[in-house]
Amino acid sequence: MADDERRPDPDALLAEVGRAGRGRLKLFLGAAPGVGKTYEMLRAAQDAKTDGVDVVVGLVETHGRRETEALLVGLEAIPRRLVSYRGRMLPEMDLDAILERRPALVLVDELAHTNVPGERHAKRWQDVEELLAAGIDVHTTLNVQHLDSLNDVVERIAGIKVRETLPDKVVETADEIEVIDVTPEVLQKRLREGKVYVPEQAARAITRFFSRGNLTALREMALRVAAERVDRDMIDYMRSHAVASAWPARDRLLVCLTAGAAERLVRTGKRMADRSRAPWIVLAIGDGETTDPSIERALLLAEQLGAETEQLAVARSAPQAILDYARRRNVSRIVVAAEKGVRLFRPRLHEGLIAGGDSFEITVLGSGADSAAPVQPVAVEAFSPRAYLLGAFYVGLAMPFGLLVDHTLPLANLSLVFLAPVLAIGAAGRVPAAVFTSILAFIAYNYFFTEPRLTLSVIHPWQVLTLAFFLVFSLVVGILGARLNAQVAAMRVAERHTRALYEFTRKALSATSDYDMAWTVVSQVRSSVPVETVLLTPDASGRLVVFAGSPPIDEIDPGSAAAADWAWRQGQRAGWSTDTLPSSGWLFIPLVARERTLGVLGLRGEDGREPLRAADRRLLDTLVDQAALILERARMIAEAAEAQRYSQTEKLRTALLSSVSHDLRTPLVSIIGAVSTLEALGGDMSERDRAELLKTVAAEAGRLNRFIQNLLDMTRLGYGALAVRREWLDLGDIVAAARERLKGRLDGITVAVQIAPEVAMVEADPTLLEQALVNLLDNAARFSPPGEAVSVSAERRGNRLVLAVSDHGPGVPPDRRDRVFDLFWRAENADRQSAGTGLGLAIVRGFVEAMGGRVTVGERDGGGARFEINLPQPAMPVLSPEPFDG
């Protein structure tokens, strides 16, 4: 354990490393306006400039103070940008201009400032964050009352609600804090002398604010913030340098939120956690379905203040569940607000905690409502006339039974009959309706069955007792039933969440394409949380576009697109309910897996800006994690497919290269061999041999030429540059032209041509058809055994021309018939095949298909291959008979 403590804390080291490359933030902290923060900041800037630091003024408010303005002289200032807001032009700091200028140090006054709506960031401190992230040092000023966690204290002390606040973490991460401290007397004097900037409308409030008591308190707060900071620096140093020390094992603070005091609980928790430097958890207790809006707000605030937030779905008032949770999380202190009023059948929350939590330190906040959030009565259950009607119905139903019992059994049993409706309604958890039913049941019982009958008069005291029993039963059973209902509801919610996640994962795993997965993500998010959902991913050019949407959404407005883009680039949430471009109706959540942002999930309330409920937000977090993993999976599948495609392309390329080099070189072997023979031995040879060799050279050169023609044709096919020109032609001419081109190649081979009269004229592209025929004849000549005939036949079948070339060669086995037309299908046979077979048939198919036909290979009757070109043909144009001359 001791060893563990002495090891340098990885978090602390990481934090130090994370700072590398980041700009340094220096904070000029004051207790109140007018202490001279801006003045001090400018003086420091002038010093820095003298030291040669590249310093620029991002934004400085001098409020017309001459001493301050004098200090601006000589400093480069980035011009402010005018932003139009509600018809007025407001000057704002030009963040992009500063980022572009990239100074070493930039001065940014009034860190707590709220930007004009529609700007990139809601708050100036976020602008500063971006500057720091870009590696620019920032000097800035801040008054202590703007700190989030001190906000309510300031309000209590000074009676002013400060609207512009910023998270404490900004101050906590500042590299340097300089407190600008003057005594309250000096400050009051400055105020009197008009040296403190006071807006007209706030003049009265400001005077009150500057009371001596207030100033003293604020001053103390500023000094304390700085002092705590010093303290923390020391502890961080000790932690990162593994200095053994006696601080206790880290304990945790648990804040239990209850409606009415939620915000106060959070702020108190933050202060307590800060003081003890303990991590803190803010726990909202509820049934998981309905959450009080003030608790929602408090949870958001808690997250901003750095708390871990959690929602515990338990039935109301469950001290035991809270204590169990606290033990599980190693919590040592629990903060809870005192519950007011008297609870009939259970202890009040704080009492329950104190009674059961003997090992915890429990802080109970006195009652007192949040000023910001007036107590809203929590509706225990909605008024339901149905339950009342049902109660009355049950009582009515009990009447006949009552009559039956009345005739057979003693009167005492009768009350049990009327108790039944009360229990039935109570078991449903409807307390008021149960009470109503008990009264109704009593009236019916009293009126119809007790003496004197048909009156409501009570003559025996035991009858009053009956009523009391009815009431007690209705309450007891009703409350128990309600609790049971709440637990069932909580379990249902938990089950719904679990099922949603399960469904999500199951569907995502079965999705095969990117789009399937994306669609699963958006539809599952939408079905789990009632929001409109879009998924944005970058397109080929890196621009973020909507990939899938539920309901189908193709585009988002430009402002929202900017927010999405920011979320994508920064890896942080943006848009609605965040501090970045909150004017967008969409909330954008980056999907990050393995430190890579894979996409952005956009959510928009169904009906405008309805906030997400706390339970949904938690479910959403889980869904977002899942979605990121799913996208990661999709991306990996795509990458694997891409790699496979690439390797296939690579294979084809290799086959093509080997085939082309083989086909080009084989004729060259004969040509070079024959020519070198003629050169070396020509003199010793017979005339006939010399002629033979020369013929070989000519034939092989022709083969080479055909092959090159094929390559060119293939290129034309590949680039889709094939222009098909249809015209009527004489098929006999085409066959003759093809044979002419293959002269030499077809030597010694009989070609039998048979053209049916109805296809003597055909409509086709002459060049393409001739080349297809040449290649088929070339192929037939290659495989045809010497002495056997190759036949060309043409006939009309329906509205199609069938042009067939058959040979007596070995034929094509059925399992290869589709593949012979593939480009370089003999790749796997390498160069064992005769030369030139790789392209020819592929070209035939390409050309024939370009003309709208198809080519097949079958078996010739009696063995051999039969290639068939099948071309659609229009009806022959009828020529009008030509009138005879004269």
Added chain:
Amino acid sequence: MAEGAKILVVDDDDAIRKFLRISLTASGHTVIEARTGEQALGKAATERPAIVILDLGLPDLDGREVVRRLRDWFAGPILILSVRADEAEKVAALDAGADDYVVKPFGIQELLARLRVLLRARAGTAEAAPVLHIGDLTIDIAARTVTLAGRPVALTRKEFDLLVMLARHAGKVLTQRQLLTAIWGEAHVNDTQYLRVYVGQLRAKLADDPAQPRFIRTEPGIGYRLLWPESGL
């Protein structure tokens, strides 16, 4: 021109067979032809050629397979024709028992020179001779001495063995595997660095320039060949 030999030409390309038939016949040889590997094996058995010219890219059988099956009973030289850039195939065929190779396309002179070397080597003259003469290089195998232009060259045992091995097959390519097996033994067939070192030392002692070799030529990726001036190689 050496007296005619009976040559079996195995190639699936008609044009190539035709020109080979004409050229080899004009050079005084007798030519028999085969289109496929199976045909070649049959013709070799029935016609008993003195030498086989074998194309590696046959439609039916792997070239190495043909060499292996020929070598079961055929003792004559086998010359490989190949269009392949794939050296491994060639080396495999050579290791399987082929004697030399010619890369397509080739001039007829180159082919005839190779044939001359192979026919001479098979005549058995070089195998048994006690003294080998390669240009101005004289190797006395019995005395284990080497002289270059009359001056003695001092060689280590392995250098001498290497030189003798190359000289006995002068003009013919020897694969790295063949050299390593013969001189260093089976266990060292993959230690090609031995060869590089010893060939380098040998070249230095024979004053041979690897870029323009007079004696030992490197066949990249395949092995070494001792040049034999008389054969044109």
